[in-house]
Amino acid sequence: MPATALIDWDDAYSNFAYIPNGFEYPAKWLAEAAAFRAEMHEEGLLKTDLEYGQHSRNRLDLFMPRGDLRGLAVFVHGGYWMEDFDKSAWSHLARGAIAHGFAVAIPSYALCPQVRVSDITVQVGLAITRAASEVAGPIHLAGHSAGGHLVARMATVTSPLNQAIRHRIRKIVPISAIADMRPLMKTEMNATLHLDAVEARLESPALLEPQENIDVTAWVGAGERPEFLRQTALLANIWSGFDCRVDAVEEAGKHHADVIEGLVDPDHQLTRTLLCL
Numbered sequence: 001m002p003a004t005a006l007i008d009w010d011d012a013y014s015n016f017a018y019i020p021n022g023f024e025y026p027a028k029w030l031a032e033a034a035a036f037r038a039e040m041h042e043e044g045l046l047k048t049d050l051e052y053g054q055h056s057r058n059r060l061d062l063f064m065p066r067g068d069l070r071g072l073a074v075f076v077h078g079g080y081w082m083e084d085f086d087k088s089a090w091s092h093l094a095r096g097a098i099a100h101g102f103a104v105a106i107p108s109y110a111l112c113p114q115v116r117v118s119d120i121t122v123q124v125g126l127a128i129t130r131a132a133s134e135v136a137g138p139i140h141l142a143g144h145s146a147g148g149h150l151v152a153r154m155a156t157v158t159s160p161l162n163q164a165i166r167h168r169i170r171k172i173v174p175i176s177a178i179a180d181m182r183p184l185m186k187t188e189m190n191a192t193l194h195l196d197a198v199e200a201r202l203e204s205p206a207l208l209e210p211q212e213n214i215d216v217t218a219w220v221g222a223g224e225r226p227e228f229l230r231q232t233a234l235l236a237n238i239w240s241g242f243d244c245r246v247d248a249v250e251e252a253g254k255h256h257a258d259v260i261e262g263l264v265d266p267d268h269q270l271t272r273t274l275l276c277l
Helices: 022-042 091-098 117-134 146-153 163-168 182-186 197-202 226-239 259-264 269-274
Strands: 046-051 059-063 071-076 102-107 139-144 169-175 215-221 245-251
Touching: 022 046, 022 091, 046 117, 059 091, 059 117, 071 091, 071 117, 071 146, 091 102, 091 259, 091 269, 102 117, 117 139, 117 146, 117 163, 117 197, 139 146, 139 259, 146 169, 163 169, 169 269, 182 197, 215 226, 215 259, 215 269, 226 245, 245 269, 259 269
Parallel strands: 071 102, 071 139, 139 169, 169 215, 215 245
Antiparallel strands: 046 059, 059 102
């Protein structure tokens, strides 16, 4: 019998090559984010560059709602833990939650290879803790791609968050998350990530036990690469065997770049799911 073909893992994680005009999205995000930041700054509802650590990228922006404050939402961006995105590209994603009375924190974090993925997990925990010190009430976490991995890590028993913060978390929505890090060791990007077998296991949410009673919805675009559909289903499948609430949503008509756009719309099901509305 012929040998089974090996998976091309670089292709499996190549998102924008399979999205029509995919490489135009970063400029689109930056323009929409800049317009929203200007709007919020003019209204006095934006707190910029709040420090949560020693690194120059350990900063977050905090967008405040116009009316009564109902809680805190945090969005963690992606970019495979190494691409040069920061908080300024994602500001517009706060619009949906703000309309429902939630403050929204969007942090930057240091990138590989200057730090390891496990270091970024710790940084995101610090960022959430700093934002939580600014805003009372329940905490709702969302993240996209690598950011989805990072917020899923906050739901595990090895989360860097302390118990007081964990008890405030009401909902976590990993969007197009990487739940099993091990395949990334077989990609060219591992020359930057420097994942080894130990770190890959310890940083893979699907290989870790979720906290009891945590509420998680793993969200992915139905038109995404098969690997992201597999990773989303994997997380929901494994965690459904524990004492937590977990489900998965494949959003029709969405790919890896536009699956986050629901966060801009107060009435979109992604926003409503994140905020438990």
